[in-house]
Amino acid sequence: MTREATIPAAPTVRGEVALRGLSKSFPLQGRLRPVLRDIDLEIRAGEALAIVGPSGCGKTTLLRLLAGLDTPDRGEVLIDARPISGVGTERAVIYQEPRLLPWLTVLDNVAFGLELRGVSHAEARARARRQIELVGLGAFEAAYPRQLSGGMAQRVGIARALAVQPEILLLDEPLGALDAMTKLTMQEELARIWREQKVTMILVTHDLEEAIFLADRVLVLSTDGSAPTTIPVDLPRPRDRNAPEFVAMRRTLMGKFGLH
Amino acid sequence: MTLEILDSPRRRPASRRVLPPAPPLRAFLSRYGLVIGFLLLWEAASRLGWVSAAVLPPLEQVAAALWDGLASGALVDDIAASLQRAGIAFAAAVGLGIPLGLLMGQLGPVERALDPLLQLFRQTSALALYPVFILLLGLGETSKVFVIFWATLFPILLATIGGVKEVDRKLIEMAQSYGAGQLQVFRRVVLPASVPSIFVGLRLSATTALLLLIAAEMIGANKGIGFQVMNAQYNFQIPLMFAAIFLLAGLGLAANGLLVWLQRRLCRWSLDQA
Ligand SMILES: Nc1ncnc2c1ncn2[C@@H]1O[C@H](COP(=O)(O)OP(=O)(O)OP(=O)(O)O)[C@@H](O)[C@H]1O
Numbered sequence A: 001m002t003r004e005a006t007i008p009a010a011p012t013v014r015g016e017v018a019l020r021g022l023s024k025s026f027p028l029q030g031r032l033r034p035v036l037r038d039i040d041l042e043i044r045a046g047e048a049l050a051i052v053g054p055s056g057c058g059k060t061t062l063l064r065l066l067a068g069l070d071t072p073d074r075g076e077v078l079i080d081a082r083p084i085s086g087v088g089t090e091r092a093v094i095y096q097e098p099r100l101l102p103w104l105t106v107l108d109n110v111a112f113g114l115e116l117r118g119v120s121h122a123e124a125r126a127r128a129r130r131q132i133e134l135v136g137l138g139a140f141e142a143a144y145p146r147q148l149s150g151g152m153a154q155r156v157g158i159a160r161a162l163a164v165q166p167e168i169l170l171l172d173e174p175l176g177a178l179d180a181m182t183k184l185t186m187q188e189e190l191a192r193i194w195r196e197q198k199v200t201m202i203l204v205t206h207d208l209e210e211a212i213f214l215a216d217r218v219l220v221l222s223t224d225g226s227a228p229t230t231i232p233v234d235l236p237r238p239r240d241r242n243a244p245e246f247v248a249m250r251r252t253l254m255g256k257f258g259l260h
Numbered sequence B: 001m002t003l004e005i006l007d008s009p010r011r012r013p014a015s016r017r018v019l020p021p022a023p024p025l026r027a028f029l030s031r032y033g034l035v036i037g038f039l040l041l042w043e044a045a046s047r048l049g050w051v052s053a054a055v056l057p058p059l060e061q062v063a064a065a066l067w068d069g070l071a072s073g074a075l076v077d078d079i080a081a082s083l084q085r086a087g088i089a090f091a092a093a094v095g096l097g098i099p100l101g102l103l104m105g106q107l108g109p110v111e112r113a114l115d116p117l118l119q120l121f122r123q124t125s126a127l128a129l130y131p132v133f134i135l136l137l138g139l140g141e142t143s144k145v146f147v148i149f150w151a152t153l154f155p156i157l158l159a160t161i162g163g164v165k166e167v168d169r170k171l172i173e174m175a176q177s178y179g180a181g182q183l184q185v186f187r188r189v190v191l192p193a194s195v196p197s198i199f200v201g202l203r204l205s206a207t208t209a210l211l212l213l214i215a216a217e218m219i220g221a222n223k224g225i226g227f228q229v230m231n232a233q234y235n236f237q238i239p240l241m242f243a244a245i246f247l248l249a250g251l252g253l254a255a256n257g258l259l260v261w262l263q264r265r266l267c268r269w270s271l272d273q274a
């Protein structure tokens, strides 16, 4: 991996996230409707956290606050003990849609984030090329987004995020639009990426199995105003979806949602 | 991972893999058959006396008039005069319309302030304003160029504004999340995303430019293709009149062809490879 080059000699772990009294409301029919209320949470550097909850409970809102794309009404987000303001180079976001620029080739799309961060065109392309190899799209460097399938396009989006070597990867239902088969492969791929890159991963998902498969902890948000809860996932990795503990875990989590 | 379609991209060129290439002759006929039919009908109508040959001369007379005009240089002067008028006006409209459109599309308040005025101007036919321009600028070149400029400005301007405003917010947000500033968002996302709709405006404007060119040249001109159409008709040089009309059509096709070619080069990504 290319990470060694950028990690400073001092062995400080980075990518630690803390939420302090984070609150956000949105106006709805003339009234302010609270979406997130006083959320406090510590996320360890290198941890994988899954955020689940019913539709409209504020998962995307929370992720946007973490990304710095939106500002909280109250409270703050600390990264490595420093409050964030706006977007930062230590974070990268992966969305449900790949959000590729249709006029750029796969290679240039992956190089895009690097170029925005001031890396020269040639260097950005060289690094992008390595990243594309890693997501298995080496043969498609010169393809345009419209020539890709959904799963391939999403992998290009992931490669673009990884190319900037973030400490924290923020994912908003990244596999939500994929078919079941592709989704399984991509979950394996995310697990591998997380393991190899040692990033902090914060993943919004509506798929409980996906949450258990990938996460160290699951944060459950609710719509009824009750406080969010976190559930640790103490299962050995790599995880086996058919192991009795895994199945039991899934049952527990489904119980949380009133699904039995 | 498979290459099969896992989702359905918005536009997938269906024709690309299904249709075998048509044999050249058939392809040619299916594309130009009606044009050929029209010319044959013309020739027949003229020769068989369905329409007086004085009004609708046989095509070879039109071709001869065209050839004479070009060889003697008379029509060449007209073409040059027309191209100059339309060219200056079109260039000015592009030079003002695209930057202004990009600015207006980006800056909401500017757009909201200028929009009512723009709608008013746009809804007022440039031809109706031509007399006003003549009063203000005289009957010379300036008023001619200006009326063409006026009419061509709005399609470009409105298409550019529309293009900028329709840029996918999600792409802008993606760029911002990688730390893009306003200028970078503009240069790397907004501008390239607007190119296809700017081209729609350019093609519309090119058509409008030729339309207004002819109208302007029919009033108080002594050179130009539009003048030649009128003049030939006054002098009852009907083949010459048709020659000038064909020239006009050729000019329009050439302008459009040029823009299509440019569009293919600049935004291949947005076109279905039909
Ligand atoms: N920009 C906005 N303006 C007004 N209301 C908003 C805005 N963004 C989100 N909301 C509201 O906040 C609530 C939470 O939205 P959010 O997108 O975070 O939900 P979610 O948990 O991501 O849901 P889903 O699972 O459907 O993606 C919703 O009720 C939504 O209507």
Ligand SMILES: [Mg+2]
Residues within 6 Å of the ligand: A059, A060, A061, A172
């Ligand atoms: Mg959401």
